[in-house]
Amino acid sequence: MRNTVEAAVTAGSAHDKLLIEKLRLARDGSPGTATILALGQGHEHTATIRVQPDEGDVFETTIEILKGRIEVGQSVRVRFNPAHHSKVVLLNTAAVGGLWHVAPHCPDCGAPVDLAVASVAAHPTCAYCRHPIPCDPA
Numbered sequence: 001m002r003n004t005v006e007a008a009v010t011a012g013s014a015h016d017k018l019l020i021e022k023l024r025l026a027r028d029g030s031p032g033t034a035t036i037l038a039l040g041q042g043h044e045h046t047a048t049i050r051v052q053p054d055e056g057d058v059f060e061t062t063i064e065i066l067k068g069r070i071e072v073g074q075s076v077r078v079r080f081n082p083a084h085h086s087k088v089v090l091l092n093t094a095a096v097g098g099l100w101h102v103a104p105h106c107p108d109c110g111a112p113v114d115l116a117v118a119s120v121a122a123h124p125t126c127a128y129c130r131h132p133i134p135c136d137p138a
């Protein structure tokens, strides 16, 4: 059991690191719209996407996704690193009907965001540290 627990903790740390990286990208990356071309098979959560930057040329890339909440053919607002096209983060797709697509966690303190509140707020902010939450018009 001990080995199992340690493995779980290690996996959690790697996941957290990935999450923080994605949150920073959601805040600081360039905006664009991605179309989901294909989803990875098996337990590797990957997606092949075509990104249309708000400014610039279309590119295709394969990204890791944290949760399987997207479907092939779906359009999703994204932020990406212009210098590394493999670094693309999907903004939250659950806030349908709100003003904003909002990042699911605060990039500064990691607190979960109340999407129901943040997606309709004039200026979404973290309920814990009060920093702005990355968001894009819905």
Ligand SMILES: [Zn+2]
Binding pocket: 106, 107, 108, 109, 110, 111, 126, 127, 128, 129, 130, 131
């Ligand atoms: Zn915060």
